[in-house]
Amino acid sequence: MTDPRRTTPKSIRTREAIETAARELFTSNGFERTTVRDIGARAGIDASMIIRYFGSKDALFARVAKPDLQLPDLGEVDPAVIGEAMVRHFLKQWEGDRASSGLPVLLRSAASNEEAAERLREIFRAQVFPAIARAGKPETAAFRAGLVASQLLGLAMARYVLRLPPVVAMPADFIIRNVGATIQRYATGKAEHNEPRRVAKKNRSQA
Amino acid sequence: MTDPRRTTPKSIRTREAIETAARELFTSNGFERTTVRDIGARAGIDASMIIRYFGSKDALFARVAKPDLQLPDLGEVDPAVIGEAMVRHFLKQWEGDRASSGLPVLLRSAASNEEAAERLREIFRAQVFPAIARAGKPETAAFRAGLVASQLLGLAMARYVLRLPPVVAMPADFIIRNVGATIQRYATGKAEHNEPRRVAKKNRSQA
DNA sequence: CATATTTGCCAACGTGCGTTGACTTAATTG
DNA sequence: CAATTAAGTCAACGCACGTTGGCAAATATG
Known part of the structure; x- marks a missing residue:
């Protein structure tokens, strides 16, 4: 331009x-x-x-295809609104200009291109994980970051790649509020009983 | 066999x-x-x-690539545990036998194959949407189903397609508990302020 | 046993791909 | 203006692909 x-x-x-x-x-x-x-x-x-x-x-x-998520320094963000802040950040980056972030590029190709998939994993490791890690207990960081990633990836897939009509139709602030709340719970680990096991429920391990 | x-x-x-x-x-x-x-x-x-x-x-x-999600009749499931029930159902179907459900097949290809993408949209419309619709207010059904789809798609992408290490490492019951809670909130609309706007309802009919 | 019919392999077609090298035009420089 | 270099076109290469048709076994059928 x-x-x-x-x-x-x-x-x-x-x-x-x-x-x-x-x-x-x-x-x-x-x-x-x-x-x-x-x-x-x-x-x-x-x-x-x-x-x-x-x-x-x-x-x-x-x-x-070198996406830089440019995650804000979440250490400075009020932990109480980390979820909404992240979703807002991603939405702005994804639909701001013409796919500048490069993440949709990877998302399209990662399913059938192993190089693209590896690159996405690297982004997760280098950018999402550390940003989430500081929002909760260190020993649960990997799982918390994994949950966050699954929800963000799903949002991007549904809205930009698959273009599911209802997801495309959602206003930005609706997404920020609802998905933001989910990210918030995932990120802080406050959500559910976030440890792999709570009490020894006598588990019935499936598969 | x-x-x-x-x-x-x-x-x-x-x-x-x-x-x-x-x-x-x-x-x-x-x-x-x-x-x-x-x-x-x-x-x-x-x-x-x-x-x-x-x-x-x-x-x-x-x-x-004709996945039949075989969603259980959620009308009979206690609405209080619909979320966990759905996630448990999907996990069992996805990792039960050798990818019998056919959904991972579509997921791999949908990103670059428009026919596969359309098929996924159809599955969403025919199977996910109706199952979610009855779990909350009819007028919010599309958005609720869209949110559910985004989280489920993201889980499948992260765990089976992208294979993000922490997501792969999660035990099934951990996923059922945490992602289940999210689906629960999305599906019932009890989650956040689920309407597009909170004050000044004045509805702006969207698609 | 003779004869259809099925089940399979083989060689090849046309096409589109990423990539290469020879050549033409435009810009730069003495 | 002549010489050099950069920027771009063009035709073709080798290859892998989906697909086709012909022919050899195998199998059923009279």
Whole structure:
């Protein structure tokens, strides 16, 4: 944006055109269904240029699918509203501009592309986990973060990838309130009996 | 199972061998990454047989990816434990035998295959929505069901598709308790202020 | 035993893919 | 203006894919 006309060298402009086109197509079609010819057509250049600029389709994907969740420093947020704060943050990032965060890109591809899946796991480990860890007891951090991740992933899947009509129709503040409350419970561990076992209920372990 | 040796015609055995192989491969690799040659190799027959038996790769996928959630009649379940009941049901179905439910198959492919995505939406509409509808006020049913779907989809994604380590490590009863509580709140609408707006109801009819 | 009919393998087709290298045009520089 | 370099096109490669048709076994049928 801001129309780079004469100042920037042509090469930089095409580079960015390719990256933009790739991001859009990877986001809406996933890695496998997106061809370098498609990307080239959308960027207004020949497909071979993409290889020359980025080396390979995989390299381009790796370049483009680098989501930075930019989680706010939750240590400064009032622990009582951590849930709503996180959901609000994600919603803003996901629908603010045209999928800038890059997380939808990964989500589309992670199901069939192991590299994308690993990248998502890494994001979880490096960004979600530490942010959640400080909101409750350290020894339960992994499970708390896992629960949070499952709800956030599900929201993103339902709203942006699967596009379930009712989930698409939900107003942002409705989501923030309801899903936020869930994240809140998960994150702080205040929710239910958050330990794997409460009393020795004589469990009937299934599978 | 039950070793069909001499009774069943050969054709039926191969048919089933193909379906089994296809289900397994579609489940673990998704639609795009699974080739008919792979399926043939796993089923112990030539790839061309698959076309002869099922017409096309798409037709085979359609045949195999027909998940029936087999939701229990939640009308008979105590509304106070609907959440746990649902989560328990899904977990049992998902990890009971070798991915019999077919939902993981769809989940893998839905991200990049529009047909699979539509099928998932249909399942949501035909099975999840009605089951949730009766658990709370009819006018909020769509949103309640949407919230439920987002959490269940997220759980399935995190545990079976993405395989986030902490989520994989969770014991079944831990999930049933914690995620069950969330589903419970979503399903009954008792959770938060479940209406799109809290004051000034003035409804703004949405889709 | 002769003959259909089924069940399977094999080789090949057409297509679309990522990628490559030769060539043409535009920009830069002496 | 000539020479060099950058930016881009074009045709083609090798490959893997879904799919097809022909032919060999096997199996049923008269």
